[in-house]
Amino acid sequence: xxxxxxxxxxxxxxxxxxxxxxxxxxxxxxxxxxxxxxxxxxxxxxxxxxxxxxxxxxxxxxxxxxxxxxxxxxxxxxxxxxxxxxxxxxxxxxxxxxxxxxxxxxxxxxxxxxxxxxxxxxxxxxxxxxxxxxxxxxxxxxxxxxxxxxxxxxxxxxxxxxxxxxxxxxxxxxxxxxxxxxxxxxxxxxxxxxxxxxxxxxxxxxxxxxxxxxxxxxxxxxxxxxxxxxxxxxxxxxxxxxxxxxxxxxxxxxxxxxxxxxxxxxxxxxxxxxxxxxxxxxxxxxxxxxxxxxxxxxxxxxxxxxxxxxxxxxxxxxxxxxxxxxxxxxxxxxxxxxxxxxxxxxx
Amino acid sequence: xxxxxxxxxxxxxxxxxxxxxxxxxxxxxxxxxxxxxxxxxxxxxxxxxxxxxxxxxxxxxxxxxxxxxxxxxxxxxxxxxxxxxxxxxxxxxxxxxxxxxxxxxxxxxxxxxxxxxxxxxxxxxxxxxxxxxxxxxxxxxxxxxxxxxxxxxxxxxxxxxxxxxxxxxxxxxxxxxxxxxxxxxxxxxxxxxxxxxxxxxxxxxxxxxxxxxxxxxxxxxxxxxxxxxxxxxxxxxxxxxxxxxxxxxxxxxxxxxxxxxxxxxxxxxxxxxxxxxxxxxxxxxxxxxxxxxxxxxxxxxxxxxxxxxxxxxxxxxxxxxxxxxxxxxxxxxxxxxxxxxxxxxxxxxxxxx
Numbered sequence: 296x297x298x299x300x301x302x303x304x305x306x307x308x309x310x311x312x313x314x315x316x317x318x319x320x321x322x323x324x325x326x327x328x329x330x331x332x333x334x335x336x337x338x339x340x341x342x343x344x345x346x347x348x349x350x351x352x353x354x355x356x357x358x359x360x361x362x363x364x365x366x367x368x369x370x371x372x373x374x375x376x377x378x379x380x381x382x383x384x385x386x387x388x389x390x391x392x393x394x395x396x397x398x399x400x401x402x403x404x405x406x407x408x409x410x411x412x413x414x415x416x417x418x419x420x421x422x423x424x425x426x427x428x429x430x431x432x433x434x435x436x437x438x439x440x441x442x443x444x445x446x447x448x449x450x451x452x453x454x455x456x457x458x459x460x461x462x463x464x465x466x467x468x469x470x471x472x473x474x475x476x477x478x479x480x481x482x483x484x485x486x487x488x489x490x491x492x493x494x495x496x497x498x499x500x501x502x503x504x505x506x507x508x509x510x511x512x513x514x515x516x517x518x519x520x521x522x523x524x525x526x527x528x529x530x531x532x533x534x535x536x537x538x539x540x541x542x543x544x545x546x547x548x549x550x551x552x553x554x555x556x557x558x559x560x561x562x563x564x565x566x567x568x569x570x571x572x573x574x575x576x577x578x579x580x581x582x583x584x585x586x587x588x589x590x591x592x593x594x595x596x597x598x599x600x601x602x603x604x605x606x607x608x609x610x611x612x613x614x615x616x617x618x619x620x621x622x623x624x625x626x627x628x629x630x631x632x633x634x635x636x637x638x639x640x641x642x
Numbered sequence: 643x644x645x646x647x648x649x650x651x652x653x654x655x656x657x658x659x660x661x662x663x664x665x666x667x668x669x670x671x672x673x674x675x676x677x678x679x680x681x682x683x684x685x686x687x688x689x690x691x692x693x694x695x696x697x698x699x700x701x702x703x704x705x706x707x708x709x710x711x712x713x714x715x716x717x718x719x720x721x722x723x724x725x726x727x728x729x730x731x732x733x734x735x736x737x738x739x740x741x742x743x744x745x746x747x748x749x750x751x752x753x754x755x756x757x758x759x760x761x762x763x764x765x766x767x768x769x770x771x772x773x774x775x776x777x778x779x780x781x782x783x784x785x786x787x788x789x790x791x792x793x794x795x796x797x798x799x800x801x802x803x804x805x806x807x808x809x810x811x812x813x814x815x816x817x818x819x820x821x822x823x824x825x826x827x828x829x830x831x832x833x834x835x836x837x838x839x840x841x842x843x844x845x846x847x848x849x850x851x852x853x854x855x856x857x858x859x860x861x862x863x864x865x866x867x868x869x870x871x872x873x874x875x876x877x878x879x880x881x882x883x884x885x886x887x888x889x890x891x892x893x894x895x896x897x898x899x900x901x902x903x904x905x906x907x908x909x910x911x912x913x914x915x916x917x918x919x920x921x922x923x924x925x926x927x928x929x930x931x932x933x934x935x936x937x938x939x940x941x942x943x944x945x946x947x948x949x950x951x952x953x954x955x956x957x958x959x960x961x962x963x964x965x966x967x968x969x970x971x972x973x974x975x976x977x978x979x980x981x982x983x984x985x986x987x988x989x990x991x992x993x994x995x
Contacts, residue, residue, distance in 0.1 A: 307926070307949060310746040310808060346741060346955030347724045349731060355857035356866045377982055381989040414851015414871025418831075421850045425832040428651035428971075429661070429964050432854050433830035474978030481977070482970040486963050487857035488824060496966050497973040504977035508984060525992030526985070533984045622952045625959035 309344075343626065345618035352488045354615040361412040363604040365405045366480045369439070370507030370600065371514060372401025373477030376446050378515055378530060380470035382523075383463055390527060391466075392453055393518045397511065398469055399450020402443035409439070431482040438479055442472035477507035484611060490621055491614035492607075494552040501541040502603065508534025509572060510600035513579075517593030521584050528583045531596050535576035538603060539569065545607075551623055555610040564606035572599030654968030662965040664934040665821050672836035681840030682883065683905040684892065684943035685912050686814055688954075689919060689927065691899040693812035697738045698729060700894035704879065710735040714865060731955070732815055734867040737876040738891050741954045743811040813954050814891070814900055817842070817863045817876035818931055819942030822962040825855035825864050825875075840905070841878040841942060849873055860938065860960035878942075905942060912946060924948065930956060937961030 345351070379394035410419045422436040449465035452458050481499030484492045492499065512531025516524050546556045546565065556565050575595030582588025614620040650656040659665050669678045701707065711720030712730025722728045727742040823842045826834045833848035834855060844855075844864075851871035855864050864875040879889035887893070892902035901908060912929055919927040926948050931941030937960050951958050 306747040306749075307745040307809065308747060310744040344950060344952050346743070346953065347722075347727075349955055351862050351952070351955060351957050353733075353856050353859065353862040353865055356853040357857070374981060374985070377985045378989075381985055385989055412852075414853060414866055414873075415849070418848075418850035421831040421833070421848060422852070424848070425830075427827075427830065427832070429827040429967060430830045430854065431967075431970075432828065432852060436830060474981040475974065477981060478974040478977040482967070482974045485970050486828060486967055487854075488860040488862075488960075488963055489857055493963055493966070496970045500970065500974040500977040501980070504981050508981055512988075526989040529988035529991060530985050533988065537980070537984075618952070618955075621957050625957055626952075629959045 341619075341623050343619055343622045345622060349618065350616050351618050351621040352490070352615050354612055355487065355489060356414070357608075358412050359605070359608060359612075361408045363601075363608045365408040365412070366484075366503065366604040366608070367506075367510065367601045368401040368405040368408065369480055370477040370503055370604075371510040371597070372398045372405060372446060373442070373473035373475075374507040374511030374530065374534070375401065375515060376442070376466070376469035376473035378511060378527060379449075380466045382526060383466055385526075387523045387526070390515060390519045390523045394511070394515050394527075395446075395450050395453045395466060397514050397518075398446040398473070399448075399453075402439075402446040402469075406439065406443045431479060431486050435476075435479045435483055438472050438475045442469055442476050445469040445472070474504070478504045484607070487611075489611040489615050490624065491549070491552045491555045492611040494549040494624075495545040498541050498545045498548070499607070502538060502545060502607065505534045505537030505539075505541055506600040506603050509538050509575070509596040510534075513575060513593035513596030513600070515593075516579070516583065516589045517597075519589075521586060521589050524583075524589060528579055528589070531593070532576050532579050532583075535572045535579075535596055535599070538600070539572055539576075542569070542603065552614065552620060555613040555620070556606070559613060561606050561610035561613055564602050564609060568599050568602035568606050570599075571595045571602060575599055651964065651967050652971055654972070656968075659939070661827075661967065662822055662937075662962060663939060665939050668821050668939075669836065669838060669840045672840075674838050678838045681905045681942065682878070682903065683819065683840075683908055683941075684816060684878070684889070685901045685903075685908040685946070686816065686943065687899050687901065687912070687915060687946045688811065688813035689915075689924070689946055689948060690897045691740070691812040691814055692897055693726065693740055693742055693810070694896060695729070695740045696894040696896060697814050697891035697900055698736065698740060700890040701738045701876075702736075704882070704890035705737065705877070707735045707737065707874075708867075716867065716869060732817070732861075732863045732865075732875075734865040734870075734874040737816065737874075739815045741811070741813045741815055743949075743953060744808065745811060745949070746806050746808050749805050749807050811948055811953070813945065813947065814895075815954065815956070816891070816943050817878075818861055818938070818944070819876075819878060820962065821934065821939030821942070822964070823938070824858035824860055824962045824964060827962065827964040827967075828854045828858040830854060837880055837883075839878070839880075839883050841880065841883075843877045843880050844873055844875060846872060846874075858963055860957055860962065909944075912944065915946060919946075937965070 375394040375397040379391050379398055382390040382394060410416050413419055426437060427433040445465045445468035449462055449469055452462045478500040481503040485496035485499045487493060508530050512527045512534055515527035516531055519527060546553050555561055575592045578588055578592035578595060583592055650660045660671060665671055669681055708716050710716050711718040712722035712728050714733040716735060722730050725742045729736050729739045732739045819841045826836060826842050830852060831848050831850055833845045834842060835845065837843050849872040851866060853866055855873055856866055864873050866873045882889055888902045892900045909932060912932060916927055916929055928947055929944060930947050930951050931944030934940035947954060
């Protein structure tokens with residue numbers, strides 16, 4: 296009666312030839328396409344099972360471009376606020392002004408995008424109902440709220456030319472929250488079940504921190520007279536280097552979970568981001584002291600940062616849509632644990 | 643209380659397993675008084691599930707969930723086109739989902755013996771029909787063998803040879819009400835909360851639709867209702883529990899595949915059931931979500947499965963994302979300090995004017 300169930304042993308296979316229920320990942324081969332890094336993590340041909348090829352984790356409901364833009368603007372605003380406060384202390388009025396406008400504008404716009412992304416935007420104040428260290432979005436709200444208030448107010452009084460002492464205080468408050476604002480977004484993405492984001496959980500804050508400095512420094516470079524923009528150039532260059540180095544690790548350290556960063560649209564975005572950032576950094580070093588060079592390299596760095604945010608965002612989205620990114624790493628983890636268990640018991 | 647209780651996320655010191663690991667009394671950990679009710683749960687024994695979907699219907703009826711198709715599109719009537727399963731997945735509008743899988747395998751069954759019953763019995767005398775009838779017996783055997791060969795031919799696969807077995811797996815999936823619930827951890831508004839029964843419930847009047855829980859659930863359970871903006875998932879019929887009733891799905895289940903009760907009692911029952919099945923030779927049977935040492939500290943709703951979890955669309959080794967949150971906060975703090983360091987160096991390293 297229950298012959299199928301009571302028969303010992305496995306060997307059961309999906310009976311119908313439905314959509315890719317049992318399939319192999321297919322070995323990824325890279326054709327020699329010029330200057331791409333050759334050491335893409337090779338993924339062995341692994342067979343895995345899924346429920347009719349359906350995804351296991353849900354795809355985040357966060358909207359594009361709202362969230363990538365929020366990540367970019369928050370990052371640029373955060374690094375600009377630090378730059379503004381330091382430029383203010385070292386008496387660089389033009390750089391201070393530009394960085395404060397970037398910081399204030401970015402802060403206000405990022406709040407707008409964040410609220411627009413909510414399913415119930417009118418309830419955005421519910422974010423401040425509780426404070427939860429286990430929720431990066433809660434912590435982030437308590438970073439973003441004071442930051443945007445301080446940075447926005449500082450930019451406004453800069454524009455109006457009122458209250459110089461209050462301006463310096465507001466700028467300092469914004470600078471305190473600027474760094475956390477730029478890097479917490481890495482935690483925001485990583486603290487999810489999205490496979491490719493979570494795998495890079497200790498690296499994404501550095502990617503976003505570097506990217507934020509590249510963007511903030513780049514924007515400041517483009518709008519500040521070159522003789523005052525030295526700190527912006529240096530910060531932008533260092534940020535770009537950090538962004539490229541950290542992103543390189545994200546793209547290569549995680550085996551199959553690094554794959555979405557190379558494939559399809561997110562792959563194209565990531566490659567474009569690398570080209571922009573690398574070109575921008577090079578141009579900063581070569582021609583950053585000339586007006587045209589500063590504008591061009593600043594634009595390239597900001598574009599690179601923006602593309603990085605879109606690329607990382609979309610790679611994570613892509614990793615939720617294929618069950619292999621959930622099943623294969625978790626099966627490997629289980630197998631490793633069993634192996635470990637076997638090793639300890641036989642010893 | 644709130645600050646100290648929340649600190650493991652920042653410090654990484656978690657002796658009480660607030661983020662990860664076994665947690666004997668999840669309700670007390672959430673802040674309820676001593677005399678809170680016992681933790682309740684579901685034990686879904688898929689070996690007796692008949693795929694009737696009474697649980698899905700009861701859930702929709704009781705919770706007045708809107709109709710949706712197999713991709714979660716609301717007010718759409720659509721067939722999945724893949725199996726008897728047209729619900730497809732758990733989501734904002736489907737809080738129970740009966741998975742359906744048809745499987746086959748080839749088996750080498752022992753060849754049946756030919757001749758009349760008892761012929762091969764040792765010591766039995768020659769049967770009367772044998773005498774002088776060897777030729778007809780041989781031809782009869784031959785024709786039987788042909789028939790046997792024909793019966794092995796499967797016109798659908800065009801293969802002959804070993805026998806093929808078919809089985810249907812059916813399993814009613816539901817929110818797991820994890821001990822360490824990712825959705826609950828990451829909810830920034832406090833809309834998700836732990837009830838006095840140890841279950842996890844969304845407060846509809848608080849949720850602002852940020853969607854963080856959707857991304858944080860390792861099982862892909864909770865989802866946003868697009869036209870509403872808020873998120874929805876199984877409440878384990880919180881309203882019924884407070885009135886001393888069982889959840890609608892467990893009440894409707896005709897085969898006791900869905901069992902509701904105190905979690906510790908269900909766990910005992912599940913262990914006994916697994917032992918019974920193992921004794922009957924069902925070697926592929928296993929419990930899923932029963933182990934309190936797993937990545938989510940054990941599930942409030944756990945399962946007896948007859949194949950690997952991923953066959954049913956369940957993650958093989960789910961881990962609550964907040965387990966790694968201390969490492970992430972540490973990285974973010976260092977990265978923020980790095981930004982300040984780089985900026986200070988950049989400013990100090992530049993000549994004024």
